[in-house]
Amino acid sequence: MASVSFFIRGKILDKESTVWTRFRDKKIDIKTPVPYLKCKPKDWKDGKCKLNSKKVSEIDSETINVRLLKLENEILSKYQSVKPEIDLKEWLELVIVPQKMKSEGLNYSDDVLSFFDVYIATKSKSVSKSTIKKTNVVKNLIERYVLDKQSKKRTFTNLKFKDLNNDFRIDFENYCQEQQYKVSTTYRNLKFLKMICKVAMSFDIEVNRHVENWRFEVEKAGRNSPKSIYLTLKDLEKIEESDMPHDYLENAKDWLIIACFTAQRVSDYLRFTSSMIVTDNDGQEYIEFVQQKTNAKMQIPLLKKVKAILNKRQGEFPRKISDVNLNLYIKEVCKIAGIDDKIYNGKVQTIEREDKSKITRKVFAEYPKYELVTSHIGRKSFASNFYEKIPTAYLLNFTGHKSENQLLSYISKTDIEKAKSTADVFANLGY
Numbered sequence: 419m420a421s422v423s424f425f426i427r428g429k430i431l432d433k434e435s436t437v438w439t440r441f442r443d444k445k446i447d448i449k450t451p452v453p454y455l456k457c458k459p460k461d462w463k464d465g466k467c468k469l470n471s472k473k474v475s476e477i478d479s480e481t482i483n484v485r486l487l488k489l490e491n492e493i494l495s496k497y498q499s500v501k502p503e504i505d506l507k508e509w510l511e512l513v514i515v516p517q518k519m520k521s522e523g524l525n526y527s528d529d530v531l532s533f534f535d536v537y538i539a540t541k542s543k544s545v546s547k548s549t550i551k552k553t554n555v556v557k558n559l560i561e562r563y564v565l566d567k568q569s570k571k572r573t574f575t576n577l578k579f580k581d582l583n584n585d586f587r588i589d590f591e592n593y594c595q596e597q598q599y600k601v602s603t604t605y606r607n608l609k610f611l612k613m614i615c616k617v618a619m620s621f622d623i624e625v626n627r628h629v630e631n632w633r634f635e636v637e638k639a640g641r642n643s644p645k646s647i648y649l650t651l652k653d654l655e656k657i658e659e660s661d662m663p664h665d666y667l668e669n670a671k672d673w674l675i676i677a678c679f680t681a682q683r684v685s686d687y688l689r690f691t692s693s694m695i696v697t698d699n700d701g702q703e704y705i706e707f708v709q710q711k712t713n714a715k716m717q718i719p720l721l722k723k724v725k726a727i728l729n730k731r732q733g734e735f736p737r738k739i740s741d742v743n744l745n746l747y748i749k750e751v752c753k754i755a756g757i758d759d760k761i762y763n764g765k766v767q768t769i770e771r772e773d774k775s776k777i778t779r780k781v782f783a784e785y786p787k788y789e790l791v792t793s794h795i796g797r798k799s800f801a802s803n804f805y806e807k808i809p810t811a812y813l814l815n816f817t818g819h820k821s822e823n824q825l826l827s828y829i830s831k832t833d834i835e836k837a838k839s840t841a842d843v844f845a846n847l848g849y
């Protein structure tokens with residue numbers, strides 16, 4: 419249950435010290451100052467000022483204790499209504515000092531597109547680059563939607579948060595369908611917009627009450643639902659045993675094997691060098707590095723498949739290559755290795771519309787598996803191949819995920835494969 423308490427850090431008994439607030443809820447525990455409230459340590463006890471009549475200034479109508487009580491109620495009330503999902507400390511600071519945003523020269527209004535810029539300005543230092551990139555993607559989509567509305571209806575000027583009702587949602591979904599977006603993509607973008615609405619509410623911007631009840635449930639998987647792509651251990655054997663006709667393909671093949679036996683993102687494994695290899699007192703070798711996306715320090719065991727590639731290359735990793743070229747080359751590698759099962763999934767293609775304009779969209783159909791292979795497949799393959807074979811805690815040590823729920827999003831096994839894995843586990847136990 420969420421709770422708010424107040425304390426002071428000053429040690430000099432007769433010198434005024436700034437009051438701090440502490441907000442806690444489950445795994446959340448953040449502290450931030452209340453710059454306009456001060457009290458001397460000698461006058462402070464159990465989260466309150468002992469001088470019941472003490473005010474911030476002579477003209478102030480409320481005592482410090484009254485303001486603390488009101489602030490506590492406001493924090494808890496806004497937390498329950500807004501449920502901020504990211505950057506809780508900044509949210510708390512803005513509840514305590516709502517003028518902070520204006521004092522930093524940031525203007526915000528109830529215009530949705532304008533607020534996207536405010537969000538980017540306030541979050542640029544506290545969220546990942548991928549979140550900022552996603553913000554711009556959703557903003558650009560809504561901007562195109564607004565332009566489309568303006569071209570069809572002259573009285574339509576801009577989109578405000580109070581306009582985001584269920585009628586808007588239906589109209590926006592229809593627009594996205596016309597633009598040939600997948601339903602799941604549209605839902606992801608609406609879900610992100612809902613998060614932006616929560617941030618706007620924390621700044622006391624009026625948001626249509628319909629937003630709070632938006633739900634995003636895609637129909638259960640059917641026959642033509644996309645199948646997640648990963649390379650099985652048998653696929654990897656075929657790739658290892660296949661001779662490549664060119665050196666650049668052999669180089670790409672080795673990077674693909676490394677990706678599938680280190681479980682790292684392409685932004686990390688393409689940076690691997692022999693200088694990152696460390697050895698413990700028992701002679702076990704590890705790759706030690708910092709993940710680029712999460713800034714997490716990693717130390718993963720150097721597995722035999724990776725060692726074999728290093729031995730083949732005099733202790734060095736394969737030649738450096740761009741992720742763009744790697745994406746192209748590993749498709750060729752997998753084609754040569756015969757990884758050609760037909761799988762229903764999407765490929766990014768340029769589509770010509772009726773008005774002859776062109777758009778880039780993911781087109782879903784049955785494709786040979788090698789056409790669907792990308793540089794990210796190594797991470798999914800590792801998680802899928804070793805899930806249920808090794809304890810989940812050890813698997814998390816490899817992938818760097820913080821929870822099993824995050825890891826499960828990478829598990830790409832079908833129900834039949836999961837059932838077979840379960841049967842194998844019990845068979846090995848003698849049941």
